[in-house]
Amino acid sequence: MNTAPTKVAIVGAGKGGIALLELLHQIPDVEIVGITDKDPTALGLKRARDLNVQVTERVQDLVQNHGVNLIMDVTGDPSMGSLIQAMKRPGSEVLSGATTRLVWNLVQHQSKLEAELFQADKLAGLGSFAAGIAHDINNPLQLILGLAENLTDEQDLDIVHEQARDITEAVKRTSALCRDLTSYARRDGAGEPVPVNLNLKMDEALKIARYAVTLQDITVVKHYAEDAMVIGNPDELLHVFVNLITNAVQAIKDRGTLTLRTGVGPEGGVVASVSDTGCGIPKEAFSKIFEPLYTTKPPGKGTGLGLYNVMSVISKMEGHICVESDVGVGSTFRIEFPQVQPTMPGAAL
Ligand SMILES: Nc1ncnc2c1ncn2[C@@H]1O[C@H](COP(=O)(O)OP(=O)(O)O)[C@@H](O)[C@H]1O
Numbered sequence: 001m002n003t004a005p006t007k008v009a010i011v012g013a014g015k016g017g018i019a020l021l022e023l024l025h026q027i028p029d030v031e032i033v034g035i036t037d038k039d040p041t042a043l044g045l046k047r048a049r050d051l052n053v054q055v056t057e058r059v060q061d062l063v064q065n066h067g068v069n070l071i072m073d074v075t076g077d078p079s080m081g082s083l084i085q086a087m088k089r090p091g092s093e094v095l096s097g098a099t100t101r102l103v104w105n106l107v108q109h110q111s112k113l114e115a116e117l118f119q120a121d122k123l124a125g126l127g128s129f130a131a132g133i134a135h136d137i138n139n140p141l142q143l144i145l146g147l148a149e150n151l152t153d154e155q156d157l158d159i160v161h162e163q164a165r166d167i168t169e170a171v172k173r174t175s176a177l178c179r180d181l182t183s184y185a186r187r188d189g190a191g192e193p194v195p196v197n198l199n200l201k202m203d204e205a206l207k208i209a210r211y212a213v214t215l216q217d218i219t220v221v222k223h224y225a226e227d228a229m230v231i232g233n234p235d236e237l238l239h240v241f242v243n244l245i246t247n248a249v250q251a252i253k254d255r256g257t258l259t260l261r262t263g264v265g266p267e268g269g270v271v272a273s274v275s276d277t278g279c280g281i282p283k284e285a286f287s288k289i290f291e292p293l294y295t296t297k298p299p300g301k302g303t304g305l306g307l308y309n310v311m312s313v314i315s316k317m318e319g320h321i322c323v324e325s326d327v328g329v330g331s332t333f334r335i336e337f338p339q340v341q342p343t344m345p346g347a348a349l
Pocket residue numbers: 243247248251276278279280281289290294295296297301302303304305306307308331
């Protein structure tokens with residue numbers, strides 16, 4: 001069915017307005033015509049500008065806009081509903097009071113569920129990391145034990161110093177590992193998007209994925225563009241690549257190649273891809289793999305939440321993800337990020 005897009009005007013740019021902006025701008029059949037608030041410093045107006053949504057100064061100008069067919073009042077001001085009713089054009093409908101509150105509750109509920117799913121996926125992943133982590137902690141521990149035993153009888157001060165230095169290094173390596181994992185496992189703050197270097201993020205993700213899947217017989221090839229910067233949440237992007245890399249490695253049965261790429265896309269935005277020479281995905285599964293809980297893996301290996309979460313993060317960033325795959329040959333997941341404004345300040349994470 002091909003329906004004309006719903007053209008929405010949002011009145012109120014506080015919490016409710018922001019939630020509606022975040023939700024509606026991801027829905028293809030909805031066009032946000034504009035947003036307004038009597039307070040020019042309202043946070044939602046800034047977010048609207050970031051999303052290229054028009055900001056209108058006067059309520060009247062927005063609700064009388066020709067294109068608008070749905071006006072959503074999230075001001076919480078009891079008199080606003082009747083004011084809008086009086087001003088609006090005949091063809092447009094108004095949602096206000098209890099109805100917008102209901103929509104707002106649904107939006108809140110949806111974003112809470114998404115955050116829970118994201119976290120559930122990460123924690124389920126950490127379960128399968130246990131063996132890898134135990135191995136990586138045990139190695140330096142054995143080394144420390146050996147050195148410490150030697151030290152008890154060692155008389156030569158130079159050797160004592162050298163072994164003490166080796167112990168310090170081994171402890172540092174172990175705590176770096178613990179730091180990586182705790183930062184991966186922590187719940188993401190809903191921080192402002194910042195510049196992120198995708199090459200570093202992919203390398204970090206590879207390090208973490210190594211605990212979940214064995215990369216022993218896998219050749220890792222990297223083709224990185226020099227300046228692969230995007231604007232986003234670093235923790236979410238890390239999780240995106242951990243998921244794609246884990247999937248790729250799980251798809252390779254014995255030996256094969258994992259290729260990580262970053263580059264510039266045809267539209268000028270950054271492109272990142274993760275390719276494998278694994279089992280491939282049958283054409284009829286293409287539409288299902290991004291659905292929540294779709295998995296072909298046995299319990300303990302997959303949750304079916306990985307690609308769903310990847311898709312949520314990428315659509316929130318207004319990027320695109322696509323997959324090319326041939327059964328028995330391999331798969332490529334390719335992400336196109338929107339172009340970064342060159343004026344963006346801040347350090348890369
Ligand atoms: N690189 C890949 N190669 C082959 N199949 C894949 C690949 N990535 C994803 N899939 C398929 O998509 C399904 C869903 O992936 P995902 O959402 O990450 O869930 P999970 O990995 O927990 O099963 C997988 O179970 C698998 O069948």
